Amino acid sequence: MDSLKHHVLFITVILLMSATMSHAQKTKVVIHNDLGSGLSLAYHCKSGDNDLGYLRLGVGGSGLFRFKPDIFGRTLFFCRFSWINESHYFDIYKQKRDREFEKFGCTNCEWKIRKNGPCKLNKITNMFDVCLPWNS
Template sequence: MIDISLAGIVDLGMAYQNPIALKFSILIIVVILAFEAREITAGLYSRVTVTIINGVQKDPYPTDITLHCQSKQDDLGFHILKLEESYVFSFKPRFPTGTLFFCSFTWKESPQRHYIDIYDFKRDKCKNCTWRMNKGGGCRDSDGTGAFDDCMPWKSVELMDVNNTSKM
């Protein structure tokens, strides 16, 4: 019989004779690989920073927006941004499912609450994701040039008054 060993840990010659030793050897290998995979994925899931800039303007006056961002695990609260002000947050994506952050936006002149997926782990590859919001939706600076040419329209719902009826 040929004597084969894996990195000096497992003697397969003995493992063929003893099924418990074979199972234990496989368990050791799986544990070692799991720790190695954990180290590799830690680098893949490094911190992400999201910047949201208020570019909503109702001519001729600047428009303040109220934004509220959250994920399944985190609620970042409400924030008010004046025209050209920004809100910045950062997080570490969850392993292995990733992270989805969505934000709602309202402003005085709009009868709707507007939503956009501001960060989707399956979609976004950026580590510094910058958005500029406007009346039609949000535009991303996807390549870091400041072009904001990757635009998405709002998902919107009508705001309700205290009687739970539409304000329109």
């Protein structure tokens, strides 16, 4: 009988998690071309489950995508950014980084892509002053 109780409890937990996931708020990632020098920005973003395809932003252009983060904190979107003869990779959304810290966390994540690396909108200062290096 204890085994049956455990199975019922397990199924109840799974159903509650599924209901929570279906109502979870979507996260939005906005990418701004801040390369300057009249350069367009090509980019290709992916996660383990989604390939967003090859996209291009003109000078000063912006693009965005939305998704529901994993309830277990494992969501990762990485992008390859290219211009002229340069190409760099960056984890544009890393749930453990972007959801847990007050200064850095977001559900509306905005990034300016610059030649020396991406800079994220800081929700406290409302400036793009959280700059990170490209992935190594």
